[in-house]
Amino acid sequence: MAKEIERKFLVSGKRWRLSADAGVSIKQGYLATMDDRSLRVRAYSDGRACLTLKIGQTALSRDEYEFEIDPAVAEEMLGQAIGTVIEKVRHEVEHKGFTWEVDVYGGRYSGLVVAEVELRDETDKPEIPDWVGREVTGDYRYSNQAMALSEGALRSSHEPQSQSG
Amino acid sequence: MAKEIERKFLVSGKRWRLSADAGVSIKQGYLATMDDRSLRVRAYSDGRACLTLKIGQTALSRDEYEFEIDPAVAEEMLGQAIGTVIEKVRHEVEHKGFTWEVDVYGGRYSGLVVAEVELRDETDKPEIPDWVGREVTGDYRYSNQAMALSEGALRSSHEPQSQSG
Numbered sequence: 001m002a003k004e005i006e007r008k009f010l011v012s013g014k015r016w017r018l019s020a021d022a023g024v025s026i027k028q029g030y031l032a033t034m035d036d037r038s039l040r041v042r043a044y045s046d047g048r049a050c051l052t053l054k055i056g057q058t059a060l061s062r063d064e065y066e067f068e069i070d071p072a073v074a075e076e077m078l079g080q081a082i083g084t085v086i087e088k089v090r091h092e093v094e095h096k097g098f099t100w101e102v103d104v105y106g107g108r109y110s111g112l113v114v115a116e117v118e119l120r121d122e123t124d125k126p127e128i129p130d131w132v133g134r135e136v137t138g139d140y141r142y143s144n145q146a147m148a149l150s151e152g153a154l155r156s157s158h159e160p161q162s163q164s165g
Numbered sequence: 166m167a168k169e170i171e172r173k174f175l176v177s178g179k180r181w182r183l184s185a186d187a188g189v190s191i192k193q194g195y196l197a198t199m200d201d202r203s204l205r206v207r208a209y210s211d212g213r214a215c216l217t218l219k220i221g222q223t224a225l226s227r228d229e230y231e232f233e234i235d236p237a238v239a240e241e242m243l244g245q246a247i248g249t250v251i252e253k254v255r256h257e258v259e260h261k262g263f264t265w266e267v268d269v270y271g272g273r274y275s276g277l278v279v280a281e282v283e284l285r286d287e288t289d290k291p292e293i294p295d296w297v298g299r300e301v302t303g304d305y306r307y308s309n310q311a312m313a314l315s316e317g318a319l320r321s322s323h324e325p326q327s328q329s330g
Contacts, residue, residue, distance in 0.1 A: 031220075032218075038197075067232055
């Protein structure tokens with residue numbers, strides 16, 4: 001298994017686009033979710049698809065098992081996802097020796113842009129680019145799982161606030 | 166995806182062994198379980214391993230996605246299974262045009278023998294061999310998931326009954 005160690009930040013502005021690649025579109029859904037684990041299916045616009053099992057409750061580091069699967073099977077599985085199928089375009093941005101992944105969300109989360117950097121170990125200190133805003137590592141609302149299941153209080157800019165009380 | 170349509174029975178006696186193959190040992194564990202779906206990992210003694218996602222609440226028929234995986238990865242995953250890792254030896258028995266799978270359980274369910282027959286469609290009527298006993302299709306206690314999670318009232322012959330009250 002691989003260890004996934006990453007930090008996550010909100011992104012403000014468009015300066016990151018100056019050094020970003022063209023990006024790849026991703027559709028992803030959750031096939032199973034439990035307290036400490038999730039099973040995710042992803043279909044990429046370049047024709048790849050994968051199934052990923054993540055286990056572990058630490059936000060910064062989780063065990064990750066990933067399998068390449070047939071894209072046609074992934075499409076079928078997306079039809080059986082729990083909650084919303086998340087759509088986003090993922091760009092890569094190189095910055096001072098680290099690769100940042102910038103996810104531009106579409107669909108119901110249109111307007112949200114999030115950057116992640118993968119660390120080699122938990123003590124790694126990547127330099128934070130100036131287009132990066134508030135850190136949301138470990139904030140469950142910004143996990144794709146919470147977004148798919150609508151468990152977070154996160155709202156897209158296009159969604160009106162609900163009236164409480 | 167494949168459709169899994171099967172009937173399940175208890176087995177009495179050893180007559181089935183007369184026409185059974187040598188069998189293959191199976192270790193299996195559940196990596197995720199929800200109301201209508203489960204993710205299972207299996208390692209076979211012949212070196213194969215697979216990951217299986219089953220979706221659907223009907224006992225007789227469920228959607229099934231199966232992927233061959235690396236046996237070493239399967240072993241790692243078994244270490245992260247929820248509940249008990251089930252051990253059994255699966256034999257195949259041909260009977261009147263149908264293949265019966267006879268599972269001889271080990272470990273905490275030692276003594277339990279269950280036969281399953283896979284149907285081509287829900288109206289298929291396989292002839293029932295005379296070594297087959299009570300039908301338990303749809304009895305959740307005899308699902309491997311319930312056995313792994315100890316959710317059923319099923320007990321092995323080696324386990325004492327608990328005292329209630």
